[in-house]
Amino acid sequence: MLTTSHLTYHYPGTGPTFHFPDLQVAAGEPTLLLGPSGSGKSTWLHLLAGILTPQAGHMALDGTDYAQLTGAALDRFRGRHIGLILQRAYFLEALSVRENLAIARRTAGLPADDTVLNTTLDQLGIAHYATKRPRQLSVGEQQRVTIARALVNWPKLILADEPTSALDKDNAHRVSTLLRNRAAELGAALVVVTHDERLRPDFPQIIELQPLTAQTAARVDP
């Protein structure tokens, strides 16, 4: 479902150049991208999310090579097909939990749909917070809102950035299960980027990133 090949990203100026391993993620095969900080995990995630555009390489989701998309077309593709769960919980502070989900549909160009909103909130157990402001919720509840928002458009690809790093063992396991179950239900590819070793047993496919220095060495001396 998601396939990438020869993804390369070079930061402008004298910044480092990243060469990322090729990926093949099927709908039923949740994938863990594991690596220490500084290994380019965020860069990789933002490439996969269509926030950064790679200098070289391909990434295809359901046959669309969105590495070639730019501007409005890329924005539209990202909004419509990719559900992004960020490490930090960002919200539209002025809006309620429910409206935060509604605006995600709107920006993706999807019609308003109360049933989808209600089901999504229900499945994540936050239906009774629907009219609250996100900042009134606990950190754990906030995270579930961000997960709900990533799912509300029924994306083909769900990307999660360090979803468990701040949680204890039980909760980490709970979130990991939640993500995998929801992805399976939606038939979406799931990619989790983390340095959290505890998640290893939950994921059938694990790709480990080397620290930047090792990558550079690998490139100089193939």
Place this chain on the structure above:
Amino acid sequence: MSILSLALRNLLYRPWTTALSLILAALGAGLISLILLLNWQLEQQFDRNLAGINLVVGAKGSPLQLMMSSMYHISSPTGNVPLDAVKPFLNPAHPYIALGVPLSLGDSYRGRRIVGTRPTFLQLYDAEVAEGTMWTQPMDIVAGASAARELGLRLGNTFRSSHGLIEDEDLTHQDAPPFRVVGILAPTGTVADLILLTPAESLWAVHDAHGEDHDHDHAHEHTYDVTQPLSAYADKTITSVLIRFKGNSVTALNMQRSINENTEMQAVTPSIQLAELYATVGQGEEVLRQLGYVVVGVSILSIFIGLYSSLDRRRGELALLRSLGAGPGKLFSLLLLEGSFTAVAGAMLGLVISHLGLAVIARYFSTAYRYDFRSWVFLPEEGWLLLGALVVGVLAASLPAWRAARVDVHRTLSGS
């Protein structure tokens, strides 16, 4: 959840910043619109009541005061002039004068001025008797439309006048014969609506009685024939004469100069007096207008600062919107909407405030001078004011909006 409703919610989410910008925009727009409205009303009132009068002749004194008292029935008359001296202006066969209307002022009834005159007064303002008849004898009153309505005067009602122009029980002419309403004018939209008309002789009759308090036998000896020309009375005085010329204004200027130089009276050209008055009022108006522009400038600054300073805090939100599929254009229009909505809503609030303010001023004017101001007139300029507010809002928001559109999503979301 459209961009527009998101913009509104964002504005409501920081109520104090929004309120400050809104109030400043309202003050600026309100001040400018109030000046526009007042100016318009004033010129309307003055110009409508110009009534083609080329010259006002009366006793020496302030020219403005003579014009105000004789044409607009504001402020006190300058004094009286002997009928003998103004007789030529009342001559219907005068070669230059189309219309000469005598006025006797000085008495009032419950704050409404009683104007002693001749039926030619109605010609000046195109007034017609709507109810009852024209006067036939002294003490007959033909009431202006709004004066009759507000005083509740009906045909056949009688009343006694007061000396002077203010409402004061002690100044009522107790011994004078009462006035009787015989006619009511149709509304004209001019000063004729506001006053009580009577033959010039009525005022003499009132004061005859007054002067001969102790000698009642003589009080009713005077009999006046209100149909004969005023020039028939030799020893009487009146307040002023309103003159409409036949030809061009050169005659007016010459006659004015000759009266001012050769007689104990003065002659005033209303159009020149009005121009001078507007110029004087215009200076104060200009200062207020400048003040309005300064406040508008401050409100632009306030909208700009409000949006710009919110950018730092909202960077994450904006990046989030981008990650959810909103393009840079959406973010640009979001901030533009917030800015222009504040400006336009503020301007609308300002228009409401200025009309309320005008309503208050109108009340004051109608109690103090009996003039009717229409406070719910909307001028085309006010539409332009709203359009201007839109432009101002867009201008104030454009730099913050441009910055918002350029938020670096990757750097913001990865926390670096």
